[in-house]
Amino acid sequence: MTEHPTSLLQSLALGELDRDEARAVMEHADACDECAAMLADAMRGVAVLASATDTPVTTTPVSSTSKTVRGRDSRWLVGLLAAAALLLGLWNIQLETTAASVPVEALVHSHFAHHALSGSGGQAKLIQALDGSWVYVVATGLHPLRAYDVQVNETTIGSIRADLTGNGTGFWRRPAGKITSAALAGPDSSLRWNGR
Amino acid sequence: MTASADADLIARLAADDQSALDEAYKSYAHRCKAVAMRTLYDDALAQDAVQEAFLSLWHHRSGLVVRAAGIGPWLIVVTRNAALNIARTGRRRQAREIALAPFDAAPDPTDVAVANVEAAGLHDAIARLPDEQRAVIRLAYFHGATLAEVAARTGAPLGTVKRRAQLALARLAQTLGGAQR
Numbered sequence: 001m002t003e004h005p006t007s008l009l010q011s012l013a014l015g016e017l018d019r020d021e022a023r024a025v026m027e028h029a030d031a032c033d034e035c036a037a038m039l040a041d042a043m044r045g046v047a048v049l050a051s052a053t054d055t056p057v058t059t060t061p062v063s064s065t066s067k068t069v070r071g072r073d074s075r076w077l078v079g080l081l082a083a084a085a086l087l088l089g090l091w092n093i094q095l096e097t098t099a100a101s102v103p104v105e106a107l108v109h110s111h112f113a114h115h116a117l118s119g120s121g122g123q124a125k126l127i128q129a130l131d132g133s134w135v136y137v138v139a140t141g142l143h144p145l146r147a148y149d150v151q152v153n154e155t156t157i158g159s160i161r162a163d164l165t166g167n168g169t170g171f172w173r174r175p176a177g178k179i180t181s182a183a184l185a186g187p188d189s190s191l192r193w194n195g196r
Numbered sequence: 197m198t199a200s201a202d203a204d205l206i207a208r209l210a211a212d213d214q215s216a217l218d219e220a221y222k223s224y225a226h227r228c229k230a231v232a233m234r235t236l237y238d239d240a241l242a243q244d245a246v247q248e249a250f251l252s253l254w255h256h257r258s259g260l261v262v263r264a265a266g267i268g269p270w271l272i273v274v275t276r277n278a279a280l281n282i283a284r285t286g287r288r289r290q291a292r293e294i295a296l297a298p299f300d301a302a303p304d305p306t307d308v309a310v311a312n313v314e315a316a317g318l319h320d321a322i323a324r325l326p327d328e329q330r331a332v333i334r335l336a337y338f339h340g341a342t343l344a345e346v347a348a349r350t351g352a353p354l355g356t357v358k359r360r361a362q363l364a365l366a367r368l369a370q371t372l373g374g375a376q377r
Binding site (some may be wrong): 007009010011012013014015016017018019022026027029030031032033036037038039040041042043044045046047048049050051143144145 | 234261264265273280333369
């Protein structure tokens, strides 16, 4: 490519060139100060857009955890602790509804009840305080980066967004009271628990 | 990664230091994977796109563009391009299946992306773009239209659309790019 491919630089940055076209434009720009500068500007602009649109959003950090968790269903407790560990490491994150952190009591088995949500499109568990004053949702097998509504007693209390591996968690405080049903609803999932 | 660390990596890459590629991978692979996942929604395919981008980084390690753009933006764009090419290839291969598949009830990725942009504070920066530049970014980046399609839809000459894209991306890079490198 001997002429300046000026008109193709934006197309390259925006991803509309095929591999061969992109390679030819890039090889020219790699040896041309003028085109390199223009392409770099366009690349930084696209990177700025990508930085916003591709950032996974999950939930708020937890301040401490417990080593004394024991329970009937250790698989879910392992998941819970893994989620808590994840939360400990992710400080630049946000909860979509309630900015409450996960309390230590949420990790102590004797203080909560847990219920599996059944249906299609993943697995989820509702973990609740015995008085219903908080709920913690742990889900896996979801579609990466998609948002799912969390419903308690037929009311949407917020949403969780699956991470890159399809896992999602959310924690909410709520008025103490009996929880009779819970559901996780997304574009490709319908998981539900009906209390007895 | 700081600008000075990035500059050090670029210098070492240009000197054929393979350990610099390893360090770049450790620093940027996760970010690149997220970019690829946004397009592909498939872990293995996204990893293919990331690998392709890092191989390409090695190939272009001594070129002017990596130095001018910075490793992060360069990798993000090349990863995204690799992912888009993988997606395009897949779409051709799966054309018959798509015709028979049930309608995907997933939310419009454009809506999701725009919502995330707003959440990340980019909304104002995009809103401050002139109308004609903002229209190009919305159609070409968020809706995935080619610049030729943008020209057809807006009625502007293709050269004008390309100029608007260049100005808009450069302005976004100037406004917000410093923190992204």
